[in-house]
Amino acid sequence: MVPYDSDGLAGSAPSSSSSITKPPQIDGLLAGAGYKVPSSELRHVAQRLERLETAMLNSASHQLSLLASDAVLYNPSDLSTWVDSLLSELNQSQPLPSLPSDLSDLVPNSTALDSSWGMEHSLSQQQNQNISQHQQNQLMVVTALEEDSAIRLVHMLMTCAESVQRGELALAASLIENMQGLLTRVNTGCGIGKVAGYFINALSRRIFAPAGSISGVGSCYTYENELLYHHYYEACPYLKFAHFTANQAILEAFEGHDCVHVVDFNLMHGLQWPALIQALALRPGGPPLLRLTGIGPPSSDGRDSLREIGLRLADLARSVNVRFAFRGVAAARLEDVKPWMLQVNPKEAVAVNSIMQLHKLLASDPTRNPAIDIVLNWIRNLNLKIMTAVEQEADHNQSGFLDRFTEALYYYSTMFDSLEACAHHPEKVLAEMYIQREICNVVSCEGSARVERHEPLAKWRTRLTGAGFRPLHLGSNAFKQASMLLTLFSSEGYSVEENEGCLTLGWHSRPLIAASAWQAVPDVEPALGVIDNNGVVL
């Protein structure tokens, strides 16, 4: 038997034009196994694997143990780079410092600072632009569809959403009535019954409220919403994961810099920053001068809440001897912020931190330039060291209402299930209300009022690389820390996954939140044009 030619190429058929700008064709079969290897590199990767095996065989077992526990590894999907990074780890002769495994104060300091070798990024390798079909479509974890009535409820919800899409509002309204009746026969304390209730409610608002009147739900900026946010933060690990992972990346990016500036796109209560301040305080060589610019809505009740938070953070910084300056930028919407308001100093290393904010810029007003493009552009030009972005891992910005609705139903069902499984938090119902507001916005709002325009990681990758950013991979150390965080706070169903340099947190096998880090690609004037065989500049 002769082994088949290891073919199965993904990517388009070769064309006659120059291949300089084409992404390399990757081996399609390995792609199905989760690995991106250009076909032309297969042989090279095989050789490196052989060399790695020899190196591993020649290493003492304690060296291998250290490699496994201490080395920071990135993006295992990129097999070539991964094998090479392991090889270079093994070739280093000095013993690696061991990491303290004590996480009692939950400060993400040790792992970042003890990594004495730089981060290996897979630079210059163009991200594979083919968004896998798997990632674009609807994900679902069925957790509690045991009751017949519950199943029927789900079917009715879909039918109702479909009638809404078709404009058959009378039909939709009668379905709402039926569903409300069914709700009485279903356990609404948990599972799909509870979630169904929220979705029926959201659909009602859409159907029965006069056009244009739904706004309060969309505007997140009230004291009430801050309270709900706080309980959401406490009751489940999503925000903690976001903060933790972003801080890790920011800490690593700030290494070696004496003046650093963090721009937080949504300060809220500033819950993310004490940990970073403490980590910076413990940095070998001493802390940098830290500036924090917190963006938030103007206070409606006469308090200057941004300033209050800033003062509290300043107190903390003072107590740990970190030179700290705070500035609040009040803006009703993120797109109202102009870069000059941030007063970035050319000497400082800037980190932009966006926890579930970027998607709000996606509402497109046909009369103006898309807000997302404007904002991404000025971020790039900010002397950016790193941008940390955490987003909901869901496709809630699809144009078709039914698709959006279905995706949201599955997404929030999963999220509610995860919440239920968490340790009892006294005001869990308030956390649920926070989520409910998101549901309402996705389902019952349109136009500029619909701000919860979540898009999945694959789409953000395309958008951000197209806007002149390149990924900074989150590595195995961040992964490990995130996993440990989960064991401290939550129940067994949560899972952290590595996704081509990004980390996702999900419930069982469904990712719900995705964290990624980015840096700006410097503008380079092309020295050479790309010319095809006919001498035409492409």
Place this chain on the structure above:
Amino acid sequence: MAGSNEVKQNESKRVVPLNTWVLISNFKLAYNLLRRPDGTFNRDLAEFLERKVNANTIPVDGVFSFDYVDRATGLLNRVYQPAPENEAQWGIVELEKPLSSTEIVPVIIFFHGGSFTHSSANSAIYDTFCRRLVSVCKAVVVSVNYRRSPEYRYPCAYDDGWAALKWVKSRTWLQSGKDSKVHVYLAGDSSGGNIAHHVAVRAAEADVEVLGNILLHPMFGGQKRTESEKRLDSKYFVTIQDRDWYWRAYLPEGEDRDHPACNIFGPRGRNLAELKFPKSLVVVAGFDLVQDWQLAYVEGLQKAGHEVKLLYLKQATIGFYFLPNNDHFYCLMEEIKNFVNPNC
């Protein structure tokens, strides 16, 4: 002894396609890093390295999937089904009506491999494999995310397998045929094959009907070193040493490899003769060092009077079915299709 190891490496390179070699070698080396000499396992790094894929209710290449978490046990099952013919029904998961009231649709409960320690139901390699099974057999596949060692030892994997079997049997939406029952087959590769065997035994004891077992180079063993183990040690991706590690991680502490979980027809094996055991398809790879144990298993089944078909693929290594780039893969798929075909 770098020299002789290099010779051994080159042998495996000659019998598998290059991309298969890259895939399995990568696993081998990564796994070497994860197994610690003291018997513990670097689970964090393992999960970081594992390539996973999401389920997808929208059909891709004629197959869709969704995950079902059993609230009582926390066990996750990933269900794969052929796409509905009517495109308007894509994305909707049917959890009430049976698969068919006229035709028989086999439901294959699949236990992924990984020597009881690695991989998950949502691992890319297994998700892909299960999808191919659905396409080829026109069956429904339920992939079980059983608890793994060393954190969960014997008999956890078997308990989870048994729970999955009961769960599948009790789903009205997995029923088919005029007799309205769930037509179940058990299948698995490596440790999954071992699990399939033990779940089938439990099912036979409890009079729960399983129509057939499909064991893809199942993970069996024993205390003594067999000829194939000695001859093939280190040559085709697998070593005796790593097999030993996995058994130590799975079996109860202090036990040896003649434990009945491992050595089915050994000195402590259970007598299967009186059991109403299902028919078996056992696939053995000619370059698998464990083959003597697998062949002994086949012989043991025959001696106990049970129907078993052996598919011996002389030139195959372990994991030959991960990529559809060789004859063995197609041969295997054909055999499985015929095995679960209700008309056979």
